[in-house]
Amino acid sequence: xxxxxxxxxxxxxxxxxxxxxxxxxxxxxxxxxxxxxxxxxxxxxxxxxxxxxxxxxxxxxxxxxxxxxxxxxxxxxxxxxxxxxxxxxxxxxxxxxxxxxxxxxxxxxxxxxxxxxxxxxxxxxxxxxxxxxxxxxxxxxxxxxxxxxxxxxxxxxxxxxxxxxxxxxxxxxxxxxxx
Numbered sequence: 001x002x003x004x005x006x007x008x009x010x011x012x013x014x015x016x017x018x019x020x021x022x023x024x025x026x027x028x029x030x031x032x033x034x035x036x037x038x039x040x041x042x043x044x045x046x047x048x049x050x051x052x053x054x055x056x057x058x059x060x061x062x063x064x065x066x067x068x069x070x071x072x073x074x075x076x077x078x079x080x081x082x083x084x085x086x087x088x089x090x091x092x093x094x095x096x097x098x099x100x101x102x103x104x105x106x107x108x109x110x111x112x113x114x115x116x117x118x119x120x121x122x123x124x125x126x127x128x129x130x131x132x133x134x135x136x137x138x139x140x141x142x143x144x145x146x147x148x149x150x151x152x153x154x155x156x157x158x159x160x161x162x163x164x165x166x167x168x169x170x171x172x173x174x175x176x177x178x179x
Contacts, residue, residue: 001121001122001123002120002121003119003120004118004120005117005119005120006116006117009102009104010033010035010036013036013092013100013102013118014035014036016092016094016098016100016120017039017043017092017094018039018043019094020048020095021048021095022049022096023048023049023051023093023094023096024040024048024049024051024092024093024094024095025093025131025134026040026050026053026091026106027052027053027089027091027092027133027134027137028052028054028089028090028091028092028105029054029086029087029088029089029090030054030055030057030059030105031054031105031106031107032059032066032106032107032170033170034066034174036106037067037071040052040076041074041076044071044075045074049077050071050075050076050077051134052071052076052077053078053079053081053087053137053141054079054087055080055086055087056080056082056150058150058152058155058163059107059163059166059167061080061147061149062149062150062152062167063149063151064167064171065149068144068147069146072144072147077143078147079138079141079142079144080141080144080147081140081141085141090102090103090104090105090106093127093131093134096127097127098120098121098127099120099121099127099130100119101118101121101130102116102118102119103118104116104117104118107170108169108173108174
């Protein structure tokens with residue numbers, strides 16, 4: 001079975017994550033949405049295994065970014081891909097039974113500024129392919145135990161404006177969504 005959505009992508013992601021009973025495996029380029037992060041933490045606290053692979057870049061790992069140490073301390077697994085091996089995926093496997101594949105970065109910026117899509121599949125062959133890819137990625141990047149924040153001074157000056165505007169817009173959109 002397959003479902004395709006072009007609207008309300010974040011709600012689909014939240015509902016699918018909420019439905020997990022055993023395991024959530026996430027490979028996503030950017031994860032800055034605090035509502036999604038908080039749901040993942042609540043799933044860890046409920047005994048669900050959560051493993052995330054994402055970029056170790058300034059957008060994901062600046063001083064005010066999500067609390068990756070808190071995720072690890074709660075029992076979640078985090079792997080950062082590194083420059084030269086950056087992933088651009090946006091998929092999650094839920095309970096090894098279904099996979100969400102999306103153009104949507106898990107950011108508030110994506111939810112308010114972009115046309116996006118998501119495909120949810122329960123096809124066993126498709127799920128296996130994504131499980132295999134997640135397994136491969138897990139062998140490529142070390143499990144984090146105490147991630148270090150990226151300092152603004154270390155980013156490429158050509159990207160500084162992009163990062164600052166994106167972080168500002170993402171924070172503004174998260175505030176709007178809390179209202």
